Amino acid sequence: MSSRYLRVDPTLCVGHGLCAELFPERVRLDDWGFPMIAADEVPTWLYRAARRAQASCPALALKFDRTPPRKPPGAGGHQAGVRNSAEKDRLELPRASRPTWSTPGPDPQ
Amino acid sequence: MNVATRPQLRDFARSRGALGPARLLAGPSRLDREKWTEHSSRLGGPISDAVGRIRPTQLVTMVRHAGLTGRGGAGFSTADKLAAVLRQRGGKVVVGNGSETEPAAAKDDLLLRLRPHLVLDGLAVVASALKADRTFLVVPSSLAHRSVSDALLERRIEDHPGPAVEVVLGPPNFVGGEETAVVRWLEGFPAVPRFQPPRCFERGWRGKPTLVQSVETIAHLGLIARFGSDWFRGVGTNDEPGTCLVTLSGAVSRPGVYEVPIGLQLVELLAAAGPDPAAAALLVGGYFGSWLKPAQFPAAQISRAGLRELGASPGAGVIHLLAAETCAVRESHRVVKWLAGQSAGQCGPCAQGLPALAEELERIANPLQARQQGVRLLERWCTQVENRGACRHPDGVVNLIRSTLATFGDEIQLHMQARCTGAAWSALPLPAAPRSEL
Numbered sequence: 001m002s003s004r005y006l007r008v009d010p011t012l013c014v015g016h017g018l019c020a021e022l023f024p025e026r027v028r029l030d031d032w033g034f035p036m037i038a039a040d041e042v043p044t045w046l047y048r049a050a051r052r053a054q055a056s057c058p059a060l061a062l063k064f065d066r067t068p069p070r071k072p073p074g075a076g077g078h079q080a081g082v083r084n085s086a087e088k089d090r091l092e093l094p095r096a097s098r099p100t101w102s103t104p105g106p107d108p109q
Numbered sequence: 110m111n112v113a114t115r116p117q118l119r120d121f122a123r124s125r126g127a128l129g130p131a132r133l134l135a136g137p138s139r140l141d142r143e144k145w146t147e148h149s150s151r152l153g154g155p156i157s158d159a160v161g162r163i164r165p166t167q168l169v170t171m172v173r174h175a176g177l178t179g180r181g182g183a184g185f186s187t188a189d190k191l192a193a194v195l196r197q198r199g200g201k202v203v204v205g206n207g208s209e210t211e212p213a214a215a216k217d218d219l220l221l222r223l224r225p226h227l228v229l230d231g232l233a234v235v236a237s238a239l240k241a242d243r244t245f246l247v248v249p250s251s252l253a254h255r256s257v258s259d260a261l262l263e264r265r266i267e268d269h270p271g272p273a274v275e276v277v278l279g280p281p282n283f284v285g286g287e288e289t290a291v292v293r294w295l296e297g298f299p300a301v302p303r304f305q306p307p308r309c310f311e312r313g314w315r316g317k318p319t320l321v322q323s324v325e326t327i328a329h330l331g332l333i334a335r336f337g338s339d340w341f342r343g344v345g346t347n348d349e350p351g352t353c354l355v356t357l358s359g360a361v362s363r364p365g366v367y368e369v370p371i372g373l374q375l376v377e378l379l380a381a382a383g384p385d386p387a388a389a390a391l392l393v394g395g396y397f398g399s400w401l402k403p404a405q406f407p408a409a410q411i412s413r414a415g416l417r418e419l420g421a422s423p424g425a426g427v428i429h430l431l432a433a434e435t436c437a438v439r440e441s442h443r444v445v446k447w448l449a450g451q452s453a454g455q456c457g458p459c460a461q462g463l464p465a466l467a468e469e470l471e472r473i474a475n476p477l478q479a480r481q482q483g484v485r486l487l488e489r490w491c492t493q494v495e496n497r498g499a500c501r502h503p504d505g506v507v508n509l510i511r512s513t514l515a516t517f518g519d520e521i522q523l524h525m526q527a528r529c530t531g532a533a534w535s536a537l538p539l540p541a542a543p544r545s546e547l
Binding site: 012013015031032034067 | 304455461462
C-alpha cells in the first residue's frame with residue numbers, strides 16, 4: 001500500500017476554507033484564510049476525512065493522491081525522495097503553542 | 110504586467126572577460142557578435158562535423174561525468190534533467206531559456222549578443238541527441254533577438270541537425286522566467302507559472318516532455334560535446350566544475366559580466382572590479398538572494414558549497430555591491446515591494462502575503478515607524494508564505510526578507526530608535542520604479 005498525500009493547487013484555491021473546517025487534523029488556515037497543509041503522508045485512519053475534504057472543495061483545488069508535495073527550497077530541489085526525520089519536522093505545520101503563532105497581527109484587510 | 114519603460118541594466122552591461130580560463134567569453138573582445146567564420150575557426154569547425162551524431166545515453170553519460178549543473182539559479186543537475194526527459198515517451202521539445210527577467214542580471218543577454226553560436230551549437234547537440242520535434246530559444250531583448258537571428262542566417266542548414274530554432278522574445282514580467290511560465294508563454298498564453306507536478310520534463314509544451322535549460326547551461330553543453338567532460342572538469346571545484354557568468358553591479362568601478370571559475374574567492378572578483386572600500390554590504394544571488402556583510406567577504410567563495418555556509422547561494426550569478434552609507438533595509442524594502450507587485454496573483458499566499466510583507470518591511474525601513482512587533486510579524490508571515498505558491502517566487506522573497514532580518518539586526522535596532530545609517534541613494538536596479546514611489 002503506497003502512501004497518500006494531501007496537496008492543494010494554490011493557483012485554483014481561493015480560500016473558501018472548507019478543508020480546514022472538515023479536516024483540521026491536517027489543514028489549518030493562514031492569516032489570509034488560505035489552507036496550510038501538513039506535508040507528511042496521511043495515515044490510513046484519516047483517509048475518510050481526507051476524501052471528504054477533497055470532495056467538498058468548491059474550487060476543486062485539493063488533491064488527495066500518491067504524489068508527494070513539493071519540498072521547501074533548499075531541501076534538495078524537486079527530486080522526490082525519502083525524507084529524513086529532521087526534514088519532516090520542518091515540514092510540519094507551525095504548532096499553536098509556538099509564540100510566533102499566537103502573535104496578534106493587524107487585520108489582514 | 111510591468112513592461113520596462115526605463116533603460117535596464119542589461120542595456121549597459123559590458124563583458125569584462127574572464128578571471129581565469131575563458132570559455133564562454135573567449136574569443137574577440139569587441140562588443141559585438143562573434144561571426145560564424147571566427148567561431149568555427151576558433152573552435153574547430155561546425156559542431157556537426159566536430160561532434161557527429163551523439164546517442165542520447167552517450168550525452169547523458171558525458172554530461173553526468175562533466176558534472177554540469179543548471180546555471181539558471183536552481184543549480185539542478187543537467188544530466189538528471191536530460192535523463193528525465195529521455196525516460197518520457199513521445200516527441201520531445203527543447204527550450205533554451207534566456208528570458209532573464211531579473212533586473213540585476215545581464216549575463217544571458219550578453220551571452221546571446223556576443224556569442225550566439227555557442228548557444229546554437231548547444232541547442233543543436235541537445236536537439237539532435239533527443240530527436241526533438243521543436244526547438245525554441247527564448248531571448249531577453251530585441252538586440253539579442255537580432256544577434257541570434259543573424260547568427261542563424263550565417264549557419265548552413267547541415268550545421269544545424271534537428272528542427273529549426275524558433276527564436277522568441279521572452280516575457281516582460283519577473284515570474285515569466287520560471288520554466289513552466291516560459292512554456293506557457295511559448296504556447297501563446299500569459300507567462301505565469303503553473304502548479305507542479307507534473308513538471309516540464311513530464312508534461313511541458315503542448316503536453317510534450319520538454320527540456321528547459323538556461324542558455325548559459327546550453328552553451329556549456331555545446332562545449333562539453335566538443336571538447337569532452339574531462340576538459341570541462343579542468344576548471345572549477347570537484348563538486349561544481351566549470352565556469353559561470355557573474356553579473357556584477359553596484360559600487361564597483363568596472364561593473365559588468367565576468368566569467369569566473371566556480372570556487373573563486375569573492376574578494377578576488379571584487380578586487381578585479383575595483384570595489385568601494387567602504388561598501389555597506391553585498392547582495393549575492395540576485396533579488397531572491399542573501400546579504401553578506403563586509404566581514405563575511407573573505408570567507409565567501411563563488412560556489413554553491415562555498416556560499417551555503419554563509420546561508421547564501423550564487424543563484425543565477427548576480428552580485429550587487431551596496432555603496433557605503435546606504436541603508437540596506439530600505440534597499441531590501443524597495444526590492445520586496447517591487448517583487449510583491451510582480452506576483453502573478455494566482456496563489457493566495459503570494460498575492461496576499463507578499464504585499465503584507467512589503468508593507469511591514471516598509472514600516473521597519475522607516476526610522477519613524479519601526480516597531481519591534483514588525484520583526485515578529487515578518488517572521489510569522491515568512492513561515493506562512495514559504496513553499497505555498499505554484500512557483501518559487503514567494504520563497505525567494507521570503508529568503509531575501511529573512512536574510513535582511515538576520516544580517517541587519519543592528520540597523521533595524523537603530524531604526525527602532527528613530528535613527529538610520531543610510532544617507533546615500535543606492536541603485537539596486539528596478540525597472541519602471543520611479544523614485545517618487547519610495
